[in-house]
Amino acid sequence: xxxxxxxxxxxxxxxxxxxxxxxxxxxxxxxxxxxxxxxxxxxxxxxxxxxxxxxxxxxxxxxxxxxxxxxxxxxxxxxxxxxxxxxxxxxxxxxxxxxxxxxxxxxxxxxxxxxxxxxxxxxxxxxxxxxxxxxxxxxxxxxxxxxxxxxxxxxxxxxxxxxxxxxxxxxxxxxxxxxxxxxxxxxxxxxxxxxxxxxxxxxxxxxxxxxxxxxxxxxxxxxxxxxxxxxxxxxxxxxxxxxxxxxxxxxxxxxxxxxxxxxxxxxxxxxxxxxxxxxxxxxxxxxxxxxxxxxxxxxxxxxxxxxxxxxxxxxxxxxxxxxxxxxxxxxxxxxxxxxxxxxxxxxxxxxxxxxxxxxxxxxxxxxxxxxxxxxxxxxxxxxxxxxxxxxxxxxxxxxxxxxxxxxxxxxxxxxxxxxxxxxxxxxxxxxxxxxxxxxxxxxxxxxxxxxxxxxxxxxxxxxxxxxxxxxx
Amino acid sequence: xxxxxxxxxxxxxxxxxxxxxxxxxxxxxxxxxxxxxxxxxxxxxxxxxxxxxxxxxxxxxxxxxxxxxxxxxxxxxxxxxxxxxxxxxxxxxxxxxxxxxxxxxxxxxxxxxxxxxxxxxxxxxxxxxxxxxxxxxxxxxxxxxxxxxxxxxxxxxxxxxxxxxxxxxxxxxxxxxxxxxxxxxxxxxxxxxxxxxxxxxxxxxxxxxxxxxxxxxxxxxxxxxxxxxxxxxxxxxxxxxxxxxxxxxxxxxxxxxxxxxxxxxxxxxxxxxxxxxxxxxxxxxxxxxxxxxxxxxxxxxxxxxxxxxxxxxxxxxxxxxxxxxxxxxxxxxxxxxxxxxxxxxxxxxxxxxxxxxxxxxxxxxxxxxxxxxxxxxxxxxxxxxxxxxxxxxxxxxxxxxxxxxxxxxxxxxxxxxxxxxxxxxxxxxxxxxxxxxxxxxxxxxxxxxxxxxxxxxxxxxxxxxxxxxxxx
Ligand SMILES: [Zn+2]
Ligand SMILES: [Zn+2]
Ligand SMILES: [Zn+2]
Ligand SMILES: [Zn+2]
Numbered sequence: 001x002x003x004x005x006x007x008x009x010x011x012x013x014x015x016x017x018x019x020x021x022x023x024x025x026x027x028x029x030x031x032x033x034x035x036x037x038x039x040x041x042x043x044x045x046x047x048x049x050x051x052x053x054x055x056x057x058x059x060x061x062x063x064x065x066x067x068x069x070x071x072x073x074x075x076x077x078x079x080x081x082x083x084x085x086x087x088x089x090x091x092x093x094x095x096x097x098x099x100x101x102x103x104x105x106x107x108x109x110x111x112x113x114x115x116x117x118x119x120x121x122x123x124x125x126x127x128x129x130x131x132x133x134x135x136x137x138x139x140x141x142x143x144x145x146x147x148x149x150x151x152x153x154x155x156x157x158x159x160x161x162x163x164x165x166x167x168x169x170x171x172x173x174x175x176x177x178x179x180x181x182x183x184x185x186x187x188x189x190x191x192x193x194x195x196x197x198x199x200x201x202x203x204x205x206x207x208x209x210x211x212x213x214x215x216x217x218x219x220x221x222x223x224x225x226x227x228x229x230x231x232x233x234x235x236x237x238x239x240x241x242x243x244x245x246x247x248x249x250x251x252x253x254x255x256x257x258x259x260x261x262x263x264x265x266x267x268x269x270x271x272x273x274x275x276x277x278x279x280x281x282x283x284x285x286x287x288x289x290x291x292x293x294x295x296x297x298x299x300x301x302x303x304x305x306x307x308x309x310x311x312x313x314x315x316x317x318x319x320x321x322x323x324x325x326x327x328x329x330x331x332x333x334x335x336x337x338x339x340x341x342x343x344x345x346x347x348x349x350x351x352x353x354x355x356x357x358x359x360x361x362x363x364x365x366x367x368x369x370x371x372x373x374x375x376x377x378x379x380x381x382x383x384x385x386x387x388x389x390x391x392x393x394x395x396x397x398x399x400x401x402x403x404x405x406x407x408x409x410x411x412x413x414x415x416x417x418x419x420x421x422x423x424x425x426x427x428x429x430x431x432x433x434x435x436x437x438x439x440x441x442x443x444x445x446x447x448x449x450x451x452x453x454x455x456x457x458x459x460x461x462x463x464x465x466x467x468x469x470x471x472x
Numbered sequence: 473x474x475x476x477x478x479x480x481x482x483x484x485x486x487x488x489x490x491x492x493x494x495x496x497x498x499x500x501x502x503x504x505x506x507x508x509x510x511x512x513x514x515x516x517x518x519x520x521x522x523x524x525x526x527x528x529x530x531x532x533x534x535x536x537x538x539x540x541x542x543x544x545x546x547x548x549x550x551x552x553x554x555x556x557x558x559x560x561x562x563x564x565x566x567x568x569x570x571x572x573x574x575x576x577x578x579x580x581x582x583x584x585x586x587x588x589x590x591x592x593x594x595x596x597x598x599x600x601x602x603x604x605x606x607x608x609x610x611x612x613x614x615x616x617x618x619x620x621x622x623x624x625x626x627x628x629x630x631x632x633x634x635x636x637x638x639x640x641x642x643x644x645x646x647x648x649x650x651x652x653x654x655x656x657x658x659x660x661x662x663x664x665x666x667x668x669x670x671x672x673x674x675x676x677x678x679x680x681x682x683x684x685x686x687x688x689x690x691x692x693x694x695x696x697x698x699x700x701x702x703x704x705x706x707x708x709x710x711x712x713x714x715x716x717x718x719x720x721x722x723x724x725x726x727x728x729x730x731x732x733x734x735x736x737x738x739x740x741x742x743x744x745x746x747x748x749x750x751x752x753x754x755x756x757x758x759x760x761x762x763x764x765x766x767x768x769x770x771x772x773x774x775x776x777x778x779x780x781x782x783x784x785x786x787x788x789x790x791x792x793x794x795x796x797x798x799x800x801x802x803x804x805x806x807x808x809x810x811x812x813x814x815x816x817x818x819x820x821x822x823x824x825x826x827x828x829x830x831x832x833x834x835x836x837x838x839x840x841x842x843x844x845x846x847x848x849x850x851x852x853x854x855x856x857x858x859x860x861x862x863x864x865x866x867x868x869x870x871x872x873x874x875x876x877x878x879x880x881x882x883x884x885x886x887x888x889x890x891x892x893x894x895x896x897x898x899x900x901x902x903x904x905x906x907x908x909x910x911x912x913x914x915x916x917x918x919x920x921x922x923x924x925x926x927x928x929x930x931x932x933x934x935x936x937x938x939x940x941x942x943x944x
Contacts, residue, residue: 210701214799223763229682229887232814233726233784234775235764240722240787247719250712252841254705291695291805292707294842303706312705314803315712317793322810324791327686327850329812329887331786333763338794340801342704369724370766378799415701415801 002151002467004402011145011459018141018455019124021051023117025099025133026126032077032100032167035069042077044099045163048136049080052159055143057082064164064171076171081183082159084143091188092156093469094427096419097136098165098194101128102444109446122452129450131443135193135436135458136161142463154470158187165194165419173422180426189392189469190423190431193462197438198411202280203400203461205393206433208308208385208412209420210342213352214378217245217360220334221371228329239321239335241369246315246337248363253296256313256341258359261352265310266345272309275388276301279409289440308412311347315339340378342414349380381416384424384431391472392430399464403457434465474623474939476874483617483931490613490927491596493523495589497571497605498598504549504572504639507541514549516571517635520608521552524631527615529554536636536643548643553655554631556615563660564628565941566899568891569608570637570666573600574916581918594924601922603915607665607908607930608633614935626942630659637666637891645894652898661864661941662895662903665934669910670883674752675872675933677865678905680780680857680884681892682814685824686850689717689832692806693843700801711793711807713841718787718809720835725768728785728813730831733824737782738817744781747860748773751881761912780884783819787811812850814886821852853888856896856903863944864902871936875929906937 011018030044031037049059061078068074077100085092104114104127112118117126128134139159146153160183164170176184195206219238226235250257283298297303306312316338322328343352360375386393388410400408417433424431436458442448483490502516503509521531533550540546549572557564576586576599584590589598600606611631618625632655636642648656667678691710698707722729755770769775778784792807794800815824832847858865860882872880889905896903908930914920 212701212801221764226762227887228784228786228788228812229684229814230779230885231762232786232812232886233778233782234767234769235726235762236724236766236768237722237726237786239789240719240726241724243715243787244719244724247712247716250709252708252713252716252839254707254709254712290698290703290707292693292842293844294708295706296708297706306705307702310705312700314700314704314709314801315715315793316700316800316802317711317795317804318790319795319797321795322789322791323793323795327810327812328788329684329786330788332789338799340700340704340799342701367724370764372765413702414704415699 002149007145007149007151007463008460010148011141012456015452015456018137018459019117019119022124022129022134022137022455025137026117026128027115029115030100030163031103032164034103035072035074038074038077041100041163042075045077045080045161048099048161051140052080052082055084055140055147057084057159062175064175067170077163079172079175080159080161083156085153085156087156090155091469091472092158092186093466094158094160094184094187094190094423095139096160096190096192096423097139098132098162099136100163100166101131101133102166111447119452123449124452124455125447125449127448130437130441130448132165132194134450134455138193138436138455138458138462141459142466145459145463146466153466155466157466158183169419172419176422176426184426187427188429189472190427190429191392191434191465192417192420192431193434193436194417195413195433195435196441196443197435198279198281198409200438200440202406202409203404204409204411204435205388205396205400206413206435207388207393207410209383209416210308210344210414211349211381211383212340212342212416213349213356213380214338214340215356216376216378217242217337217339218334218374219371222331222333225333226331228331231331235331236369236371237331238371239318239332241367241371242318242335242337244367245360245363246339249315249339250313254312256311258356260355261311264347264351275410276304279304279411307414309344311344312342313339344383345385347383349382353377353380381418382421384421385412386430386432390430392432395468395472396432396434396465398468399461402464403460434461436461474621476936479617479621479623479935480932482620483613484928487924487928490609490931491589491591494596494601494606494609494927497609498589498600499587501587502572502635503575504636506575507544507546510546510549513572513635514547517549517552517633520571520633523612524552524554527556527612527619529556529631534647536647539642549635551644551647552631552633555628556631557625557628559628562626562628563941563944564630564658565938566630566632566656566659566662566895567611568632568662568664568895569611570604570634571608572635572638573603573605574638583919591924595921596924596927597919597921599920602909602913602920604637604666606922606927610665610908610927610930610934613931614938617931617935618938625938627938629938630655641891644891648894648898656898659899660901661944662899662901663864663906663937664889664892664903665906665908667885667889667905667907668913668915669907670751670753670881672910672912674878674881675876676881676883676907677860677868677872678885678907679860679865679882681855681888682780682816682886683821683853683855684812684814684888685821685828685852686810686812687828688848688850689714689809689811690806690846691843694803694805697805698803700803703803707803708841708843709803710843711790711804713839713843714790714807714809716839717832717835718811721787721811722785726784728783730828732827733783733813736819736823747882748776751776751883779886781816783816784814785811816855817857819855821854825849825852853890854893856893857884858902858904862902864904867940867944868904868906868937870940871933874936875932906933908933
C-alpha cells in the first residue's frame with residue numbers, strides 16, 4: 001500500500017519543476033484553428049510524446065492526413081496514442097486529453113503574454129494552463145510520482161491525446177472507430193479531465209452532458225436586397241416574417257414555447273433529487289458572474305435542473321440581414337434565423353427535429369406570408385448521462401475525498417463534449433469526467449489560468465484515482 | 473425663337489462625339505468611398521471643370537479640407553462651382569449633379585469592364601453612365617448645342633457639381649450654408665437630374681420624396697456573450713427580447729403597427745388623386761422585377777400611394793448577434809435592432825421619434841423582461857414635396873412634352889435625396905427633379921447603363937427646359 005502523505009508531500013515539493021514543465025507546454029503556440037500555427041500544433045504533439053516516453057509509455061503517432069483550412073491544404077496534427085503497461089491481469093484505463101488551445105493575443109485583453117506562464121497570487125496564467133495542457137500534464141506528473149516512490153500502478157494505462165479538439169476534433173472519431181477492435185479493444189474505464197468544477201472551492205465529478213439540436217429558419221421572397229426607400233411598404237419583408245417566427249420560440253422567462261418539447265424529459269429519481277439538494281452552488285455568485293440583474297429562477301435546485309437536465313432554447317442570430325454598426329437602408333432579401341435546443345435524456349434528436357419542424361411549419365401557416373419558408377435542422381448530438389455509482393465514478397469519488405477531505409459533488413454540464421459519447425459507445429464501458437480546474441479558470445477567454453492549488457491537487461487526485469481503480 | 477428640329481438633329485448627329493466624352497468621364501474611377509481612388513475622384517472634378525470652362529463658364533473649386541477614411545486622413549474632393557452668364561435682367565438656374573460613382577469591379581458580376589464604356593443594343597454600359605455622369609454631361613452638351621446654333625440662353629446658369637454624393641456629400645451642406653448669401657443668393661430655380669423614370673418608356677417629373685427616421689433598439693443584460701450549453705435556460709436572453717420587440721412593429725402585410733403613426737399623413741387632394749389615376753405604371757412588371765410572388769397590394773394606385781405618400785417601416789437587421797454562416801453556440805449579450813420609418817408630409821421627425829419611442833417603451837413594459845432596454849432615434853430627414861404647378865415644374869413639363877411628345881407623369885420617390893431640401897431651404901425657391909435615366913438603369917448595381925435614347929433625349933430635354941425657363 002502506498003504512503004499517501006509522503007508521496008503527496010513529494011509532489012508539493014516538486015512544484016517548481018511541475019511549473020517549469022507547464023511553462024514549456026504553454027510556450028508552444030498550438031492553436032489548432034490557425035493554419036499559420038499548424039507547425040507549432042504538430043510540434044506540441046511531439047513534445048507530448050516525449051513526455052509520455054519519459055514515463056515509460058510506448059507511443060505511436062496516428063496520421064490523420066490533410067485538411068483544407070482557409071483555402072490551404074495543410075497536414076492535420078497526428079493523434080498521440082500511448083500505452084503504459086500491458087499486464088493482462090490488470091484492468092486498463094484510457095485517458096483522453098487535448099494539447100491544442102484556443103487562439104490568444106495579448107491585445108485581446110490579456111494582462112500578461114498568453115503564451116508565457118506567469119504565476120501571480122497562486123494562479124498560473126497562460127493559454128492552455130487549464131484547457132487542457134495543465135490537466136494532461138497532471139497525468140504525467142501523477143505517474144512519475146508513483147514511479148519515483150516505487151509504487152507499482154495497479155492498472156494499465158492507455159493515452160489518447162489529440163491536438164484538434166478546439167477545432168472540432170477533425171478525424172478523431174473516424175480514427176477511434178477504426179481502432180474499436182484495436183487500441184480501444186481492452187479498455188475497461190475511460191477518464192477525461194477537460195471540464196471544470198462547478199465553483200471554485202469544492203471538487204466534483206461530472207456525470208451528465210446535454211446534447212444539442214440546431215436549426216436554420218430561412219425566409220426569402222424577393223430576388224435581391226432592396227432599397228427601403230424605394231420599396232418600403234410595398235413588399236412582404238422576409239426579415240419581418242423571420243423576427244415574428246423567432247419571437248414565438250420561447251417565453252420571456254426562457255421556457256420553450258414548442259408544445260410537447262418537455263414531454264420526454266426523464267423523470268427525476270429520488271437519488272437524483274438528493275444530488276441536487278446537496279450540491280454546493282451559490283446562485284447569487286452565479287448571477288453576478290453572468291452580470292444579470294435577475295434570473296428566470298433563483299432557486300438553486302430549479303436553476304441547476306434547468307441547466308443540466310432540462311432542454312433549453314437559445315436564439316443565436318440572423319444571417320443575411322444588416323449586422324454592421326450604424327444604419328443601412330436595406331430590405332434584406334433572404335434571411336436565416338439560427339437557434340438551437342439543448343436536449344437531455346430521454347429526448348432524441350430525431351423526435352426533437354420532428355416536433356420543432358412541425359411547430360415551425362405550423363407557425364408559418366399561421367403567419368400567412370406569401371414569402372418562401374424553409375426550416376431545417378442543423379447538426380445534432382445526443383445527451384449523455386452516466387451512473388454515478390459505477391466503479392469508475394466511485395473510484396474517482398474516493399480519490400477526491402482522499403485528496404480534498406470532502407465528498408465531491410456530482411454535477412452535470414449544460415454543454416456537449418461529443419467525444420464522451422464516442423468513447424462510451426466504442427468501448428462499451430464507463431466514462432468519467434474528472435475535472436481538475438476551477439469554475440473561474442476562464443478557458444477560451446482572456447487571462448486563462450489554473451490555480452497552483454488545483455494543479456498540485458490535480459496531480460494527487462489523478463494518482464489517487466489510478467490507485468483506487470486498482471480495487472474497482 | 474430657336475429651331476428645335478434643326479438643333480435636335482444636330483444633337484443626334486453629334487452622338488459619337490457625345491459618347492466619346494461620356495467614355496472619358498466613365499474611365500475616371502471616381503469612387504468616392506475608396507481612399508485609394510481619391511486622387512481619381514479629385515481628377516474627375518478637375519476634368520469636369522475643364523468641360524464647364526469649354527462652354528464658357530467661370531469656375532472655382534471650393535476646398536472642403538480633409539476627412540479621415542479607414543484611418544487615413546485624406547483630402548476631400550473640392551466642390552465645383554460654375555457660373556455661365558451674369559445678366560441681371562435674366563433669371564438664374566442652379567444645376568446640381570455629382571461626378572463621383574459607386575464602387576464597381578468586373579468580378580462583382582459585370583458583363584463588361586465597369587470603367588470602360590461599352591455600347592450594346594442601344595445601351596451605354598459603364599459605371600456612372602446613368603448615375604450621375606451621363607446626366608451631368610447632358611447639361612454641358614445641351615448648352616454647347618445652343619452655342620453651336622448661336623442660340624442665346626434666356627437665363628443665367630450656375631453649376632454645383634460635387635464628388636462625394638455616394639459617400640454622404642461630406643462637407644457640402646456646410647459649404648452651401650456658408651454660400652447662402654453668396655453663390656446661392658441670386659438663384660431663382662434649382663434643377664437636379666439624379667433620379668429615374670418610373671418605368672422605361674414614359675418621362676416623368678419628380679415632385680416628392682419621403683423622409684426617414686431611423687431607430688436603434690438595444691437590449692442587454694448579461695455582461696458578456698455566453699455559451700448556450702452552459703447558460704442556456706437560466707438567463708433572460710437579450711436577443712429573444714429583441715426579436716419579440718421587432719416582431720411588434722409591422723403586420724404581415726407590412727402595415728405599421730404603431731398607433732397613430734398614419735394620423736399626420738396629408739389628406740389626398742382631388743388633383744393629386746388624378747395624378748395617381750393617370751400615372752403609367754405596370755404592377756405586374758414591378759412585381760416581377762422585385763421577384764415577389766405576391767405584393768401586399770397589387771392595385772396600381774394603392775401601391776404607388778404606399779410607396780410615395782404613406783409611411784413605411786422596414787426592419788434592417790441586428791448588430792451584436794451571430795451573423796455568419798453555419799452555427800455558433802452563443803448567447804449574445806448585447807444586441808441592437810435596426811429599423812427605419814419612411815415619413816411623408818405632414819409627419820415630422822420630432823413627432824415620429826416621440827410616437828415610436830413611446831410605443832417601444834410601452835412594448836418593453838409589456839414584455840416584462842429584467843434585461844436593459846434602450847431605444848433611441850438615429851438620423852432623420854424631412855420629406856419633400858413640391859408644387860407641380862410652379863413655373864419651374866411647368867417649364868420641365870413643357871420641355872418633356874416637346875421632346876417626347878407626351879405629357880410627363882408626375883411622380884414621387886420613396887427614398888430621400890437630402891440635398892433637395894437643402895437647396896429649397898437655402899434658396900427659398902423651387903427645386904425640380906428632372907430624371908433623364910430609365911427605371912432599369914441599375915444605378916448602384918452591376919451593369920449600370922444609360923440608354924443611347926435617354927442620353928440623346930436628355931440633352932434635348934435639358935436644352936428645352938433651359939429655353940422654357942426663359943418664359944417661366
Ligand atoms: Zn478542452
Ligand atoms: Zn477548450
Ligand atoms: Zn446619384
Ligand atoms: Zn448614386
